[in-house]
């Protein structure tokens with residue numbers, strides 16, 4: 001019988017839901033165990049000098065991690081993936097694999113704060129130049145690419161403003177400039193957005209978020225259709241020693257199985273909550289790509305199949321009221337992270353984007369009062385009730 005693992009290489013007709021469940025794994029040939037085991041081993045006994053079974057040392061490769069890599073490649077519609085200890089380890093490997101001193105990257109202005117810190121504080125002293133540009137503005141984007149550029153790095157929707165960048169346009173501009181296009185697809189996952197089909201060269205994930213989905217691991221991945229790029233990522237990962245642990249890979253393999261179901265419910269819940277917030281008299285600004293009020297609604301419809309799970313908003317009373325609201329939630333968790341089964345509320349300026357310089361935050365629209373909500377899988381009525389009581393509490397706090 002043909003296994004799904006063999007089939008993935010030869011037959012791309014399996015649907016996304018089936019690939020999310022089966023791609024990359026086969027029953028254990030010794031025991032028949034359905035799940036790929038956690039291969040908790042440092043090394044692999046070799047049959048003879050120069051003769052091994054494909055694994056030599058768990059810094060360079062591990063069978064559990066490889067199973068996850070095959071699964072992630074399959075669901076992104078790619079051939080190759082490498083998995084890392086964190087999302088930022090994936091970003092670090094990407095930059096170290098592709099940059100040399102003097103190279104320039106054009107990045108979206110609003111990206112995850114850790115990406116900004118890595119470029120501005122760790123890589124700049126080595127001669128890597130980063131320009132942060134409003135990539136949602138086609139003219140500004142095209143202008144930025146008039147100077148020699150090695151890499152275009154976009155995050156769409158951007159964290160936390162949810163501004164979109166047109167991936168198809170980005171791919172055409174990057175090609176014209178002779179640059180590679182990387183899309184951080186963490187916020188939507190391939191369940192809702194397929195950057196490689198729109199012309200991206202590389203997809204990056206913090207698998208910590210929706211891909212694993214249960215607040216249980218940290219991890220990252222780089223996914224590509226290009227064998228040469230993949231070789232460079234494998235080499236760099238081995239050189240810097242940032243492979244994912246087999247246990248985290250195993251948990252992520254289980255999480256991915258329900259990705260299509262979870263993303264559908266995340267989006268359904270987020271849309272209901274966004275509509276509730278939009279109609280609430282104390283919400284002064286509400287951003288959700290699934291609502292008609294979203295300034296780039298047409299692009300959202302064209303490039304993503306739903307609005308996603310993230311909502312950004314501001315409350316009447318500014319920073320003070322926003323902070324009071326975040327301190328008043330009971331069911332929603334005040335925490336750093338997004339994309340988990342549990343609803344998480346975050347203050348980007350003091351938490352995830354604290355490392356972004358205030359001028360860049362202002363230019364990107366990351367205001368001091370901005371609240372980010374990652375809508376989870378609870379009954380949306382319970383989340384709405386919690387937000388309602390927190391909004392009332394924050395209004396009282398202002399009296």
Ligand SMILES: Cc1ncc(COP(=O)(O)O)c(C=O)c1O
Nearest residue numbers: 086087088112159186206208219
């Ligand atoms: C969009 C995005 N990319 C990358 C990262 C970095 O991932 P990690 O926290 O797994 O290192 C994050 C983390 O919040 C993120 O939100």
